[in-house]
Amino acid sequence: MTNDKSMLPIGTVLNGRYIIRGHLSSGGFGKTYLAVCRPQNTKVAIKEFFMTAANFRDADGVSVSTNRNYTQQFGEQIVKFRKEYERLRLISNVHVVKVYDCFEENGTAYYVMDFVEGTNLEEYLRKRNAPYTETTVYNYLKQILGGLKAIHSKDLLHLDLKPANIMKTPNGYVKLIDLGASKDYIGGVGATMFTGVALTERYAPPEQVDGSFDKLGPWSDFYALGATLYRLLTNRGVPTYTSLYEDHTRDKHIALPMPNVSDKTKQLIVWLMNTDRTRRPQSVDDILQWLRNPPAQDQEVTIQDPEVTINVPGEEKRPPQPPTPQPRPTPRPTSQPPTPVPKNDEFSLLGCFYIIVIIFIVVTIIKALL
Template structure:
């Protein structure tokens, strides 16, 4: 059954995939595949079934589709889509996964004209950051994080989806040619846009989370350009307005977290999605997050440093030295 063709889909709607999955309706189409709501006759439940589209049926696309299934299969996290089964039907590879009944973050934000409360945004993004950090720890870089790829289920829980462009570290087969940039441009980190494709790592995902956070806070993406080149220029050289310029109600600490996640320099950006998550959680607990300059360390990295006995000892010695110096200077002044 050529799933990618709408007329064929209508003609074969009653047909079972692999004798197990009864197609109910088409629910979406992405860059690589078409997604259907199906009924699993074996386990009596509804699932989502993704199948490779007709126009993506080359050798590389097929390998990438199979890798997506293998990638999701490795991941077990409450905020990452779960894979249940994979196979091939009439020559078309497919896999089944959770059927998320909610809507994606893009659709949800579009409907919410007045925006969301700051704490709700921080809660959602902390959960997304936790999921992304977990994937990064498994050697998987998502590479295409955007509001469209984050579903919000009926309970309000975010679920990260679509690992079709993910970079799998230490993978036996290399699917991306040198110099090829993958992903959605307005969420791609500056170093990636500038051509440092080989340097893609967890901080690229951190940057994308920062841009999504910016959008949720402001309902605006600062990198939209009239042309592809214009967008790249904004990412590499444009001045990003502070979120509070677009929405004065944004708490300063949450703005600081957002700006740090979006730092152009990797050295100044959060080192990991875990660090980003910890600062978001600190904000939710009412802690103040300060952002003075590009070299601002995260709250979590500071706490880790001060758990190191050597760091504590050096800080103590430095403090004592400063106190003694000030005391001596004051004594000399009063002696005169």
Template sequence: MRRSLGRYELTHELGRGGMGVVWAALDPADGREVAVKLLVPRGYGSELSTLERRFLREARLTARLSHPGIPEVYDHGSQDGELYLVMERVPGRALDAVIEEEGGLAVERAAAVARTVADVLAYAHGQGVVHRDLKPSNLMITPAGEVKVLDFGVAAALEPRPGETRFTAANATPGTVIYMAPEQAVGKTVPASDLYSLGCVLYELLAGKPPFTEGGLFMLYHQHANDPVPPLEGLRPGVPPGLRKLVEGLLEKEPQNRPGSAAEVCALLAAWAPAPAAAALVHPRLAEIEALRRSGHPAPALEEYRDLLAAPGLGPADVLAARVGTALCDGALGRTREALDELMSVLAEQRSLLGPADPGVLDTRYEIAVLLVRAGERRRAAERLRRLADDEERAPAQDDPRRGRSRALLRRLDRMPRT
């Protein structure tokens, strides 16, 4: 049994699959336990250097993802022909083990798991990252009941570009066929492919098994592409009609017939798995400090926010609101990059706590776009504003001031001279 990989002391194997082996390890430099995923390329020959370059590129991309539902990536590299990722070690049980032990879950619990996964996908898709291998064994349930989505970027690293040899065993398409979208099986992967996989997972959460399980690889490919999905009601009576309709929509054969985005799926699932009620912003000082900041006094407001964050007893939603205020003060004082980094971190936590449609989440997304404009990153700002504009139009109140603000800023950007 191997005991080390560079500075990491491997202690015991946590699991293995088609893409590699995961070890529990200790990082002596930081004194923390980590998980090390080894991808062991066999038989790739001259293609190994191409695989290594792609793997390292994807690892760098996914290491930038920051969301409570995605384990943090600490390190990556290659040694002696082996590629590895070092990431946060997530305690708990994989969802496939939960299903094996418990069978179909209660509707509310199944919808809650799926809603969390949809929120993670919405964030990742917004960063240009598609998972490609969503399945129960890649979903961890922590002892606190949180859901973590594992293995972002791994399948993407192994997926060939046009004209290249496939790197997976027997030239198979990266992914897991039981949960694979029809278009992915023929080499085309889009964000909606993750939604199909989520539909397979949600179906299994409710029915106790995936929609298609019989036969070999090519039979499963054929079933996903051509066969009607076995009706849920025949396997799990009592699933609400609206939830059944959502599962059917996720499992549409054509990507364009599925829901429009993971954020939309997340919002729809709220009917059966409402987000935990966040504490109202009840701290009396928040409104006072906000008024001070808006009146053009960011420096004293920043000190007030810091004092508030250091005080005990602040609720989770209040903490996030104070952190947003702190970042906006930094931005007003010219520390644009620091403000952007903090708002991006806060946004991930707000989405998890409040839900993607919460007004505070929309406000933070807007402020990030404004800061990007100030930083001269107009293209990135415009991309975010276009996505945000559609979400703002769904605000329930017709007189909500958020309606139309992103489109107005986009028009202003269009009129600004190019530099």
């Protein structure tokens, strides 16, 4: 609920059949109400397009007027608001709130959504005052990814993903709500058809904070998804993106303490929250593939964490394995030395030589005497 005094009065009737019963939220580009739809008295949520910087209520507390300096801009945004509705109503997914009616009245425009019964994950977190388990968060993650895939398939972005915009229903499902910040993009390139990009500090990626709307894409929602996982798993405030890295270069150290969180989950969160949009996942399928089968080490991008060395994306490092024992080589036979001649044989040959010499000398002397 909200105490914004510029909200429509309780009991206001819109489009002849929606009766305002409560105030749900108020932001820079719109206000959301709880209403009932006659004659069934079905609960619905209604988004009113209201630019805080440009609009104000008339004396009747219902009609909307526009500051003269913003008249043209407001008119253009109303047209975009209706076009955005045409995209939103095409989304049909159990994990995304259903949008099904749009009309203009009181000098502005409205669209009607299902009212989601339950409590948002931020409220649950504050009540339990303790982090969620990884098992629970991974269960939520798969459902959130299903919702984001449905949104992105219509060339839309959520752009305000956070625990407060994720409802847990009584049947245990989680559902994405508050699509009022959604933005149209075509072919991965940001377009101009959006009714204003509101943002939530610490969950919004750098390209959204900096107003670089032409750089927005599915990867922008993934940054907010990483921040959401961090919040749920640590019960801590999400750091600003400027505090995550010393700058936006790829090799800087990240300061993102996550006690009692597995290395694999840390890898995922750091991958999602990379300040360089080109180094985040580029599609829901990228994340699903990572969850099924983390890439090999040679496909990873390494980022150093003060607490743990992790790889993005990739699986946990294995301890070094002992080397595989190699068979010993068979020694080559060495050449044998020549067989020595026995010493006795050497003496026999020498003796024969001396006898022959003596005989030759004796014969020579005898011949000389004759």
